[in-house]
Amino acid sequence: MKFLISLLFINFSFSQEITLKGNITDNQNRGIQSASVSVLDENEDILGYSFTNENGEYLISFDKPTNNTIIVEVACLGFQKASKKIDNNTNSTFNFQLEDKIENLQEVVVESGKKIRIEQDTTSIKVASFGNKTEQTVEDILKKLPGIEVLKDGTIKAHGKAIDKLLIEGEDMFDKNYKLLSKNLNAKVLDEVQILDNFEDNPIFKKLNNSDKVALNLKLKKGLQNVWFGNVTLGSGIVSENRWRESLNLGLLKKKIKFFYFGDYNNLGEKATDLINSNVIDRNSFGNDRFEYKAKSLYTISNNEIQFFSKSQSVFNKAFLNSLSFNSKFRKNLSLRGVIYLANDNQNQNSFAETNYNLESNPVSFTESNFYNNKKTLASTELELKYTPNDKNYITNLFILKNNPNKTANNLLFNSDQINQHSKTNNYTFYNHFNHTYQVSENKVLNNYFYIGNDKINEKSRIESPYLNSFLNVNTSEIVTQQANNKLFYIGNKSKLITKLKKLDITNSFQFEFNNEKFENDFIAENQNIPTYENNSELRQFSIVQDNTFRYNFSKKIDITANVNFQNTMFNNNNSETNIFYINPSLYFNIKKTGFGNFTVSYSENNSLPEINQLTTNFQLTDYRSFLIGTNYQKPLNTATTSFNYYFYNDEKRYSINTSLFYINSKSILNTSSNLTDDFNFNSYIQTKGSESYNFNFAIVNYIRKIKLASKIETNNSWTTIPLNVNSTEFETSKGFTNNIKYSGTTYFKLPINFDFGYSYNYFQSDFQGIKTENITKDAFLNANYKISKTILAESNNSLYFVNNQSYFFSNLVFSYTPKESRFSYRFLFNNILNENEYTYISINNYAYYKSSIQLVPRYLLGTVTFRF
Template sequence: MKYILTSAIIFLAHVVLQAQNIEVTGVIKDTLQNPLEYANILAVPDAENADMRFSITDKAGNYLLKLEMNQTYEVTVSYLGYEPQTFTLVTAETDISKNYSLKESLNQLTEVELHYTPPVTVKKDTIIYLADKFVTGEEHKLRDVLKKLPGVEVDRDGNVTSNGKRVTKVLVEDKVFFTGNSKLAVNNIPADAIDKVEMLDNYNEVAMLKGLKDSETLAMNIKLKADKKKFVFGDVEAGTGIKKRYVVHPNIFYYSPETTLNFIGDLNNTGVKSFTFRDYLEFEGGFGKLMDDVGSYFNLFNSDFSRYLNNNDYKSNTNQFAAGNIRQSISKNSDISAYVITNNAKIETQTETNTAYLDNDTPFIEDRTSNNTVNTFFTIGKLTYEYKPSFKEDLSYNSFVKISNNDSQGFISTINPVQNNQIATQSDIKNINLKQQVSYSKKLTDSHTGTLEASYTFQNNKPVVNWQTNQQILQGLIPLETDDFYTIRQTKKIKTHVANAIVKDYWVLNSFNHLYTSIGINAAFDNLYSNDVQLLSDGSINNFSSAGFGNDFQYQFVNPFIGLEYKFQIGIATFKPALYYHVYLWNTSQFNDKDSKSKALLLPQFSTKIEFNNSEKINFKYQLQARFPSVDQLADNFVLSNFNRVYKGNTSLENQLYHSASLNYSKFSFFKGFYLNVGTNLTKKIEQIKTVTQLNGIEQFNSEIMFNQPEHTWTVNGAINKKIRKISYKFKSRFTYNDFYQLVNNQTNLNISKGVSSTISAESFFKNWPNFEIAYTKDFSNYQAFGNKTKFENNEIFTALEYDFLNDFIFKADYTFNNYKNKTAGINNQFDNANTSLFYQTENSPWGFEMGISNIFNTEFKQQNSFSSFYISDSKTFIMPRIFMFTISYKL
């Protein structure tokens, strides 16, 4: 039964591909016989059950149309600024060759121009799709529309790519939609409201900085239909299922030229998470912006709040989500906008982990089971004011707030050669984060443009953690007093103030030479307090401060800098060498110990872009980067990290220093329905902060030192997509290599990890046949430590089917099969998952009805592996059980 869906999809693909087509080819030129790149050819069939066909010319003016045999089409050939040609074409059973010559339009506003818009318009860095030319009427959300646009893809998580490049910002009517993240847009904007989809490459929010300030942002701008530009639209879904399952999902949108109101709600206990870590990244400024400051990204990634957002596997999950957005035009030149996102969730998780500790002297195995119940609440808000009196001036102010409160209760059972123990855990983590940002840009003269960016951030984090057990833990590391039951409490308080400012002058010497000068300052002021104690049965407190525990640490960091960038163009290549001079001043203070240090660094950068044409590019970037330690790494008294770990910082730590370089090549062709993207990234650490571990069984003592042995991380990735007829074929692969040193029990060892992950897939885009997607992923990885190699392998097959039948029904199903192997340990596990639904809605009715089943086979867990500098783990993560749901939807 589990393989019926896969077999059916493969069979349907074979049957459908037997449909016969003929090819219409030729060249489109102007009257001077110059080829016209990106000319449109649209073939609209007379028969209602036949598909519309569409093509775009390549740089030589060639086009290829695949039409059905024995059909009559109305064919329109068009190019921006030229008079279109329309004619009737009757196909037989042989291929056709036909060339066209378009005349330049003397009057751009002729009657024909007003009544015809090309399905796709391609400019230097903009692609515009006319949605109505590609949709067939059964689409419900923006996601369904995007899947039918040539060169555009939407994955299962709601991420959008255009010709291989990922969309990182979403706009509606030129205004940012909520946080700008694609997931909220593609899953909620109704399909019938969409007029055009614009892909804007090298997007910059400040128009005057385009061509000056480098941007790799690809923005997607949704243009609404005329009758939706001042209209309330949206839908409401409500459903119930067996075992008290429920879902309520309202989406309400109001748009007008002056006012925008949006509301999205989601109440469910089906495991659906409406706000993810990637959504959070967009709130913090986007992945691209954060990766410019790697330290900020990793601090964000490792926060307690982010760890919750990253978790997608639960035994149970009750989720309450609401998001509201408003934008109001105050005047012709200014807008004010705000959004609030709030989420309240209760989740239960369970993992079973088999861990092999790799210490040469005493290798051993630990079996650990962890159960957790987590209650999490957060509210995120943003207020934005924008003032744009003219093209030459731009002002924006942003105010952010994030409030979160997470509490959890857990139970850990560990079985290892040293001990069998059970530990109960409790935690309560409260956090508030406030951030103010202002940016101002002004065209000073014809050749000078100035910008100012400044921000201030305040963060107050208050975690409290309890560990309870009936056995002593961390003996020799913490001064426990003998008791019937052991309760250990840790209280921490971290206050952070961060201020940043940069002033930049963009000097345009001429069209091919620019000179940019920057001056700025970064400052951070941190206070860390920690206290670890034992709560005794008689009510007294055993404070660990006598054993060197407890921190009251202050850290001040100031970094003034100046930078010079020279941007010049030679032919098709643009080069930008840069040099930044940084001065670093920092002070640390704990109790009576104070220390002050300073350092100056010269950090070079270099980038180049080679544009062969609009659709073929090479990008290269290099940076020498410095990253300074956090307050946690500097505080030099002991602190508990977990029930089996003690940590001690080091005030003598300085900066990490590493080289990073990337090279990317991309090419796409509408004419061939093809894109290619290949890239490689290399990071070499030359000075770094390294963790030193003393390991006793599963218990660890960790400290930090400066380490100057080089370590490398290298990745190579590639993706290729080719559309043949109505099938899109894709292949992507990623190779990773990482060598790093581990310092365990006074031994220094070089570890090496390698991995290859490859996926081959096919997806159909039929109008009158069932549509399918099938993908096969093969993962290889091996890890070398202490002279031993461990090999992992995973095979995954994914299949999906969507069939619109009898005009009013939509059937969907998907199936995933995994075969996981730890080849060294001889572990072999198979697990699969499947979901299905049947949706019914008549064409003219606002009501829709759906029956669905998730996790059809009631799969209990997923299998995965992980490794660190001294252990390798195989884990079972338990997931949501089978769920039956009946849902009713109403379209406003």
């Protein structure tokens, strides 16, 4: 509570602004609603504006200008415009009385506001037409809008593509960490969402009109410009479990600065650190590239978290989030964007698991009772400077600094023996991206991208295990310690020349990159190092890459794109140097923006090199009962992908089809050969022929106007063939098939009651060593919202899961009360009414039988009060 109240007062205390207020009336002294009130300086630049309320009252706050005089202008349809010149030194009250404006109209056309408008590459969607007032965040609204899809991890797709940016009032505030915005901004401030096709934020690249990216722009309700706005929410458990939520949203949108603060503290199962991207890899032939590499951690302690349920049903976590973002324009051609955030999760998860490896005549069985605790913190500063010195140059510099400490403990019973694990990890990261884009001529653009990065992981793990001590022949009371350090440094430059001819787009780029990674781990027992399980590796790579892309546009709707990537790498692994040359080709044929949809057929090959953790010379401990050893470099790893994609969107009719077919042939991979015993797993990397897989996905969305129903049918299928080697001298083939079918619907009745509902069927089958197994799960949900009155809304959220002949039913009730003409609103959440307290999951695939039981979040009643300002 203290940090919320303190921050609120701090932000207001530093505000250096002038505030004007007053009444706008007609000649009969009646208040005029929706009159626009603008404040201008002597150069007639707008300092701020607002609209009058239903009583004709207005309030405007704006930065104090340098000149002594400002102008207040008032305008409204049907009235004469009025203005006054005033002194800018003090806060004042100014009233206006407007005279009627009489005009002779030849013709009057009245057109109701459209729910969806399409203007060239921009699709604007009014959110009020698709919500039902149960939405709490922007993400809740986006899930219901045509043409937009929100994936389970919060990633947003629009018109079939992952979005590049989530803008707010045309400004980028969060870059790739847009989930901080979509999962925290209050849905009630949102007026419109715009889908921006062919989006490009680089003004020099934009002149060539080569982009195929997509972005979203959030338009806020009128009256939120030049004033502080937001909300404070306080919530506490009323009955049974001690649950709470405290949050603060704070925003300011002005001409020269935009500011957002999000603060949240809760123990409702959500995870704050999940909102942050770990690293970004972007390769764009006709736009900006971005390379951020991560060092590899070594030791893993599993949380046994179930992905099947929502986090509020199955995750025990205390989440804390502080996020401050701003975008400031010093001048028209110079701006600074910044994001500072601190996220912390403290998770406690208890579970029981039973595992059986059915390996012909040598079965392996064991049980695990886990008591897991994890404390994870992620703090970061991100600063981006954008400078446009003239119409031919554009310069950006993005700097990112991160600190990510992590503490994990797991006290478990392995069969009947006590095993304790503790791991402490410190992770320090910085990235810097410098881009200079220069327009050489009307049809040529040169981009120089310089990047540098450093990622460092220090990890210390302590294991108390009688099995491990017995295996190492040390005293049973001894604690085994493993210390690992991984340091990754890289630096590179990529120069790219883009040429646009009549029907041909050409990109030629030249890139060099130096990459140096050091990996070492010490294995200590009885205060002595055990060299057999220690590694000291260094991998240096110097790569020269030449990349060529050609796109021939037969017309505005048909093009073919070919790319050839040549790469030569000096690969130095522990002073053993190899010169490696390979080619990565790709070919795309596109038919787009036609009346019958968009088609893409493609083929690509990807050659890559093994990573440092795959080249270790000795075994290393990766969890309390697993060892892993690397291999020697032989040849590049190779995967070929053939794909067909088709999508069709008609946002106005809320109709879309999206389908894809992929064939992936991993010709050469690093596979693992596993030797399983009752107590340990020993895994070795071996380069082999890889897997083959076919993937087919299909989704159709349709809106039936007669019954006011929007529905979605989707199916995802995959067929895989994987070589496995488990307790054998050779690899054997394992075949798998998965099928997922989903149906969901939303009603838009002009009644007090409406529904969201859906059903999902999930099937998995495997065939290994002549043994066929299958696994089936099903789930359904039904959410109803009922408008009891204009101020009271009731929601019933129900989920039913069928897993291995067992059923789980979750039911929640929500009551929302929003008094008229009040800034306060109240909400009561009754979670897990039937008190489902344990979930048992059984997985049978390939050669393993796995059964897991985990505690579920017990029922509780949470009451919250929200104040909007």
